Amino acid sequence: MPRSRLGSAFWRFWSVELATETGIGLAVIALQTMVVLDLGGGAAEVGWLASSRWLPYVVLGLVVGAVVERMRRRTTMLVSDLARAVVLGALAWAWLAGLGSLWLLLGAAVLLGGASLVNDTASQAFVPRLVPRDRLLGAHQRLDAGSSAAQSAGPAVSGAVIAWLGAPVSLLAAALVHLVSVVVLATLPVDEPAPARRQRLGPAIVSGLRFVHRHPLLGPFARWTHVWFLCNGAAMTLLVPLVLLDLDAGPAGLGLALGVLGGATLVGTALAGVVAGRLGEGRTIVVAKAAYPVAWGCVAAAGLAALAEGAALVVVLVGLAIAGLAMGIDNPSEMALRQRATPDRMQSRMNATMRTVNRAMIVVAAPIAGLVGDAIGFGPALVIVAVGFAVAAAGMALSPLASRRGAR
Structure with missing residues (x-):
């Protein structure tokens, strides 16, 4: 799809998303490194950090979804980016002052999570206002490509900067990037209209929940996506x-691992339009989900097999490359x-309903996975x-998604 078909406003928005994803990539690996290397924490502490970051999504997600619907979405994104900076x-x-x-x-992670919740809710709902609905797949393909590039470069750069x-x-x-x-x-350059008067907050939240979970396609998709997020939260906690610690690869090794994940996601995103064009969006999701057990099985093997440190890291990178490729095709x-x-x-409200449970x-998953990892x-x-x-892949394969070529 030519750049001009998506419009100049979309591409300015794309640059904003690229900047914020880069900032998040710089910040996340720094926070994880602080926990493990500066404070001497293990998997449990990494799990608590991840849990703190996502806690606002659980506590406030549905409320924020209904509230953001009453506000101009660009203004909401601007204020939340400033808060993150x-x-x-x-x-x-x-x-730096020795107060760490x-x-x-954990407190900073909660605040970052709250600002990110507001930003994510507004930005995802902003895309259909920038491009026509028949171009949403192409728009999200390009947004994901930028996100993957940032997630690849951010951790790698952050690992080098930290070292x-x-x-x-x-x-x-990361703060500077958010200011940009x-x-x-x-x-x-977008003229966003003032939001129309909406129904009361409580009924608005309930109607959002009903819409998603009673929808013949979105309902099963949402439920099995929740299972996938449970597994992914545990996997990313244990990876750090x-x-x-086990592979003794240091911040640079962690940055390399996350960089490979982001780079593979970028490749998958480049293929997403071709795959969806052949299989349809529903079947593409089903096929992509089937790759995750293989990917994380490889990562698990690196922690089980008696391999040299360098060889074990290579096995981890292979697994993450498979996971990233699937993620890029899928999203x-x-x-x-x-x-x-x-x-x-x-x-x-749809985005908030999905995201809150996810x-x-x-x-x-994050703290439980950390405790289990430290124990066994x-x-x-x-x-x-x-x-x-x-299990999540099997559920998707048995859902209506497997027989749907399109989203309508």
Whole structure:
């Protein structure tokens, strides 16, 4: 799809999303490194960090979805990006001043999660206002390509910056990137109308829940996606101590691992339109989900097999490459399917309903996975996770998605 068909406003928005994803990539690996290397934490502490980051999605997700629907979406994104820059800058200053602690990190993660919740709710609902519905797949393909590039470059750059200058500098860089996105958003050429008067907050939340879970296509899709997020939250929690502690690969190794995941996602995103064109969006999702048990089975094998450190890291990278490829192929079809099946008045509530339960799965899975990993080992814990991914893939294959070529 030519760039001109998506419009200049979309491409300015795309640059904002690229900047914020880069900032998040810089920040997340810095926070994880602070927990493990600066504070001497293990998988349990990494799990609590992940849980804290996603906790606002669980507690406030449905409310924020209904509230954002009553606000201009660009203004909401601008304010939330500014908030993230302030939190990241303040945390970096506190760490450099010698005030760092696990509780400070967890508190900062909660604030970042709250600002990200507001930003994500507004930005996802903003896309259908920028491009026609028949171009949503192409729009999300390009958004995901930018996100994957940022997720690939961000951790790799952050790992190098941390090894050279320390984690607080990586946080300051993340804050600066968010400030850049604020400037671009403020000059975004779009005339967004004032929101119309909506129904009361409580009934609005209930109608969003009913819409998603009673929908013949979105309902089964949502339920099996929740299972997938449960497994992915556990997997990403266990990956960090596996690489840093068992494989002793350090921040650079963790940055490389996350960079490979992001790079493979970028490749998958480039293929997403071709695959969806042949299989349809529903079947593309089903096929992609089947790759995750294989991917995380590889990562688990690196924690179980008696391999040299370098060889074990290569096995991890292979697994993450498979996972990233599947994620890149999968996500544009998921987003296009969801948004085509949802009227504009329900976009924020649909996104919030899906995201709230998805993030709740991470909040539950991350600390439990950390405790299980510390108790039985990261490799055996990842075997359990791979089985969970297989269950989610089977559920998707038996759902109406398997027989749907399109999202309508």
